[in-house]
Amino acid sequence: MRVRTVIATLTVVLTTTAGVALAGVGTASAQSGGGDHGPGVTPTLIKVGGVAAVTNQLGQPYADGFKGLQAYFNYINSKGGIYGHKFKLVAQLDDQDRASGNVEAVRELVEQDHVFAVAPVVTDIFDGASYLASKGTPTFGWNINSQWNDGPNLFGEKGSYLCFTCPSEAPAFVAQKVGAKNVAILAYTAAQSQTCAQGEEAGFKQYGMNVELVDSSIPFGFSDLGADVDQMKSKNVQFVGTCMDIAGEINAAQELRRAGLTNVKFYAPEGYAPSTLSKYGNELDGIYFAIDFWPFEQVKQSPELQLFEQQMAKIHGPITEQALAGWINGDLLYKGIKLAGPNFTQQSVVNAINTKINGYTANGLRPPIDWAFDGHGPPGADGTQPNTDHETCTAYEVYQNGKFVPQFGKTGQPFVCTTENPLPPVLNSTTIYYRPPKPGEQLPTTATVPSTAPAVP
Numbered sequence: 232m233r234v235r236t237v238i239a240t241l242t243v244v245l246t247t248t249a250g251v252a253l254a255g256v257g258t259a260s261a262q263s264g265g266g267d268h269g270p271g272v273t274p275t276l277i278k279v280g281g282v283a284a285v286t287n288q289l290g291q292p293y294a295d296g297f298k299g300l301q302a303y304f305n306y307i308n309s310k311g312g313i314y315g316h317k318f319k320l321v322a323q324l325d326d327q328d329r330a331s332g333n334v335e336a337v338r339e340l341v342e343q344d345h346v347f348a349v350a351p352v353v354t355d356i357f358d359g360a361s362y363l364a365s366k367g368t369p370t371f372g373w374n375i376n377s378q379w380n381d382g383p384n385l386f387g388e389k390g391s392y393l394c395f396t397c398p399s400e401a402p403a404f405v406a407q408k409v410g411a412k413n414v415a416i417l418a419y420t421a422a423q424s425q426t427c428a429q430g431e432e433a434g435f436k437q438y439g440m441n442v443e444l445v446d447s448s449i450p451f452g453f454s455d456l457g458a459d460v461d462q463m464k465s466k467n468v469q470f471v472g473t474c475m476d477i478a479g480e481i482n483a484a485q486e487l488r489r490a491g492l493t494n495v496k497f498y499a500p501e502g503y504a505p506s507t508l509s510k511y512g513n514e515l516d517g518i519y520f521a522i523d524f525w526p527f528e529q530v531k532q533s534p535e536l537q538l539f540e541q542q543m544a545k546i547h548g549p550i551t552e553q554a555l556a557g558w559i560n561g562d563l564l565y566k567g568i569k570l571a572g573p574n575f576t577q578q579s580v581v582n583a584i585n586t587k588i589n590g591y592t593a594n595g596l597r598p599p600i601d602w603a604f605d606g607h608g609p610p611g612a613d614g615t616q617p618n619t620d621h622e623t624c625t626a627y628e629v630y631q632n633g634k635f636v637p638q639f640g641k642t643g644q645p646f647v648c649t650t651e652n653p654l655p656p657v658l659n660s661t662t663i664y665y666r667p668p669k670p671g672e673q674l675p676t677t678a679t680v681p682s683t684a685p686a687v688p
């Protein structure tokens with residue numbers, strides 16, 4: 232799967248691996264339930280705990296992941312739970328966006344809170360991944376980190392494999408759609424931001440764009456892009472792909488406008504959120520966003536998104552990407568337990584997801600994931616599958632007239648899809664299709680199979 236989000240690239244600049252005291256947000260003790268189910272299960276409860284970068288210098292709403300998960304648990308519990316058990320979120324830890332804090336947090340969840348599953352994990356630095364993989368604890372979270380590929384028990388909401396340096400088709404597709412030929416790429420000095428830039432450059436070149444500038448030496452919080460702006464102006468750059476946070480993208484756009492480059496369009500891998508609208512308003516003009524979930528603006532076309540919003544309203548929770556990730560995490564955990572059966576254990580739940588859940592869409596909230604085929608790594612990595620992926624799908628948004636507006640998809644089909652690994656030689660009507668398919672619509676043979684996940688109550 233091509234990486235869509237590069238928030239992780241930003242905090243690398245801001246954080247270190249120095250030790251920090253772990254901060255708990257509403258933590259609660261949970262003892263092992265013992266018995267056949269393993270830790271965290273009592274005769275009436277399934278205990279779950281999570282960790283998020285509640286404290287982060289980017290001001291991102293990572294704690295919303297807890298709220299999304301809680302809303303899902305409330306919904307399932309209102310239907311009677313699962314096999315006589317109800318879900319309880321017993322711990323919400325803050326790793327303060329630090330590597331050491333993340334490791335301490337996940338160890339606390341496993342060794343002190345004795346949770347059955349760790350969820351959600353919503354953080355920029357997931358250094359506790361290898362520990363959780365070694366313990367076999369079912370773990371669910373928001374995947375913006377390469378560490379989600381550390382073990383078969385780690386499940387990101389968009390799959391557990393991201394390729395930062397693979398050619399990225401999304402920026403090139405947007406550039407092509409807006410008629411741009413000359414492009415530039417701006418990235419921070421952080422390693423992951425730089426690898427993101429490599430993927431964008433490879434994608435632009437694959438689809439015939441002229442890459443006139445690549446600057447991956449920009450410091451976080453920069454105040455001057457003078458030399459870059461001069462070069463973009465002299466090269467007639469029409470489109471800029473970024474590997475930065477939304478504040479950096481806005482800063483860069485402002486500099487170009489001050490230099491008279493008022494028609495340059497931007498690709499932003501991060502920043503699609505209601506808070507972005509309220510904070511930046513018209514400064515977002517000309518910025519396109521790529522997302523991998525059903526757009527919030529099209530809620531009337533998605534019964535599951537309607538359910539999510541209804542349940543979030545009951546707890547007065549926000550509608551954000553992180554909250555939606557928490558909801559999806561809860562759904563996959565529930566469905567894994569459902570397939571594992573009444574005598575479920577941690578290992579049987581992991582096995583059930585990895586062998587029985589294909590075409591997973593979280594009830595239509597996102598493009599499908601084939602957990603039994605390529606959910607944890609590049610296809611063909613184990614030598615048993617052909618080295619060809621099924622597909623890559625993206626929904627697109629642009630800021631217009633004070634709001635986000637869906638782009639390039641079709642009514643009821645927001646996801647623009649194509650084959651992946653390798654990408655097709657061209658991006659046009661011969662290689663692009665749309666999801667979810669309409670009744671009777673034929674998808675390419677490479678498309679991910681229909682979902683085998685059980686229904687919610």
